[in-house]
Amino acid sequence: MSTFLRTVSAETAKITTTRMWWVLALVLFVYVLVLSGGLGALFGAGSSGSLPGGTTGEIPTTGLAPLLYSFASSIGYVFPVLLGALAVTGEVRHQTLTPTLLATPRRGLVLAAKLVVLLGFGALFGVIGLVASVGGGAGALALFDIDTELGSSDTWALFARLVLAMALWAAVGIGLGSVVTNQVAVIVIVIAFTQFVEPVLRSVGALADWIGDIVRFLPGAASDALVGASVFSAMAPGQESLDWWVGALVLAGIAAVLTVIGALTTWRRDVT
Amino acid sequence: MTDVRTIDIEAVTKRFGPVAAVNALSFQVQPGRVTGFLGPNGAGKTTTLRMLLGLVRPSQGRATFGGVPYSELVSPLRTVGAALEAASFHPGRTARNHLRVAATASGIARSRVDEVLGLVGLAEFADRRVGGYSLGMRQRLGLAFALLGDPGVLVLDEPINGLDPEGIKWIRSLLRALASEGRTVLVSSHLLSEVQQSVDDVVIIARGELVHSGTLASLSAGDSVSVLVDAPDRSALGDALAAAGYAVTRARSGLIVAGVEAEEVGRTAFEAGIPLSSLQRQSSGLEDTFLHLVEGNR
């Protein structure tokens, strides 16, 4: 086996031999299940008029199914980012960089292997998120006799793009972790950016076209464009999003630029 | 064991900001011998070893294994086995998994993992998370990691720290055994007495600079000898020795006579007709010589 493949299997083993990955996967699953099921039931009840004071057909049900399914990424994307970032910062925090680099003294190779492994785990998180969002969302819709659109090829294309998006998010995590190697700092940055900074910026983007033109290149917006449906675009209609493949390129580009910066700076530092 | 090499430290300097942790240090470590790498806290031992292992970039100079830097070794873990700090383990990973990750990265057979775990006495704790390990157990795991690839060169940073007496005895005989198989063994310590029984050669540094290198015997050349002697009539003995021209100092348990052998002191007392109650040769000891060397550099 080539050194690279051996490094890839070692990096895979590093993730599967600690608890972090399944703790994050479990939280992702529960979080997405509850939200897609809960909102699915709420919308379903609203559109069938079973909410108090409502009338039948008040809320349109077209596009409701893909919207619910996309929760796997539009809400769950923070989990692959964290897994990716922690795969790098954990090595610094627990000083495992020493045994890692003793076994594989080529630092660029180690980082490249991490990238490959995390693309895989990101995709796995995409599948786990989808099982939750389809389980919760389609289950809720079915209760109210709303079309789950699971027979449509468009829905399955969305699933594929969503898995790709989640894989790219994990790669963004690797890039972020290699630039900011402090574990606490990276967690704060991920949470603050995904839960606060970007949502605020995207809301501001609705105010003027030129702001919107910039804001759609933000990673979360690019991800939503790639997946093709999201709560966010549903809440701010009229805002034009990128083509799905441009969204993919933006995410991949962010991951690549961050990883290269990390590889050339912090990743080359002395390990003491 | 595939590949036995020397360790070559050639004019290596490492500066952390304005501080030179290691300064123009050169020495060579030979196969088939245990070499003690000694120096007080902060002398630069760990920094030197980390430069040798490609973890820290030297400001100047080269640290290699027979001319090949660590990062260019074809099969690093099979060539060099290194144990640095005891803390370099993910607390949530088991000992077995820790070694498996390294074995996977280096293409080492899985059966070797169980072998080295048995060798260091961790077999029954192999599936416990390292977070619950004691310092001594971590040291043993670090040693298992170093031995994993059956390497021809061993680089061990303070491997005796935290071991129990039985563990210390065991590691001393292990070091001897590894060297007698022809391997190159470099062991750091801040105490000479800790490794004195197992080393052939010593490299002593202080403040990042070499103060002595050579065989262990070369250290005792600087030894000074004295004799501790006592008699029921201590003052008569003191007078007789002073009359014979010896430098005598009083101690709690007798008189110390510097720079003589016990035989001469015994003869002097016999000739003066003074019966002795004790007569002991005292050597200042290697540890004193070591401390003297190290302090002379301050």
Ligand SMILES: Nc1ncnc2c1ncn2[C@@H]1O[C@H](COP(=O)(O)OP(=O)(O)OP(=O)(O)O)[C@@H](O)[C@H]1O
């Ligand atoms: N990353 C670092 N940044 C700044 N200074 C450092 C760094 N690592 C080591 N030093 C300094 O370099 C010097 C040598 O340290 P080193 O750890 O090599 O000593 P040592 O001989 O291993 O000591 P000990 O016996 O305590 O382990 C010390 O003065 C230390 O403070």
Ligand SMILES: [Mg+2]
């Ligand atoms: Mg040290």
